Amino acid sequence: MDKSISITDSVLEKINVYSVRPLTAEEVYCFSVLLCDNEVDRDYERFSVGSLKALAGMYAGRTGIFDHDPKGENQTARIYDTEVKEFPGRTTAAGETYTALMGYAYMVRTEDNRSLIAEIDGGIKKEVSVGCAVSSKICSVCGADMMKKHCAHVKGKFYGERLCFATLENPTDAYEWSFVAVPAQRNAGVTKKYGGGDITAESGAEDREKLACVCEILRGDILRLSYFTKPFYSAKAVSAATEDMDFYQLAALKKRLEEETARMANPAESGFITAEENDGFKMD
Helix, strand or coil: CCCECCCCHHHHHHHCCCCCCCCCHHHEEEEEEEEEECCCCCCCEEECHHHHHHHHHHHCCCEEEECCECCHHHCCEEEEEEEEEEEEEEECCCCCEEEEEEEEEEEECCCCCHHHHHHHHCCCCCCEEEEEEEEEEEECCCCCECCCCCCCCCCCCEECCEECCEEEEEEEEEEEEEECCCCCCCCCCEEEEECCCCCCHHHHHHHHHHHHHHHHHHHHHHHHHHCCCCCCCCHHHHHHHHCCCCHHHHHHHHHHHHHHHHHHHCCCCCCCCCCCCCCCCCCC
16 A cells, blocks of 8 residues: 555546545545555465456446445445556566556545544555456466366466466456455455356365375376386476376376386387377477
């Protein structure tokens, strides 16, 4: 959250779009707030720049509350303008230029919110979190939509040198923004409610974890079996080739390698897995 901002005629014009009667500069208090960004957060999720731009339009006019509690008495401020702002020279964990969705909010000065204004100016009330809906969560390792498919990867784990995180795409709604104590995003905060997919973040988490464990076992089996194949592949090459594979691809590859090692164990048979037999398993 930034410090309070000057109330110009242009700012008042934007504020009065949402007020019942025209407000004066003396009646309002304005401040800016960083709502969300494209950095990987504590949940190993991030918004794409495209999502930030879509949310910018959705957050204009949205109410600020406390701890995502929608009670009417918790309404504290309203966003009158938004901006997607780039910060050149700063790079995210995903290798992009750091970009944030800024919100510009106002409150009507009253006796009841004098202490809140003082806390904002004093830096006590500064962390915020947004409540919104997205329809896609894209895995950084394999590109699968985690909301529609159980991919073989777990957020927060490394696959080779690649960190698994989800990129939030296709926002469908923006509900509110809240003052919170501990936001998920390190720079702002985000509490995300998902919609539009058959697999929700809550109901699918345990199944994804189990599937990922099975896939890790399969990768280990494939690595061990690869030591007996012709030609011999290094552990690094095998790991790189299998990190993007889903459960079905891993299971099929393990079966082919088992068949190959069985043939090699029989002196009457020879040969190795050809490109035609295993188009999906290529290593350089």
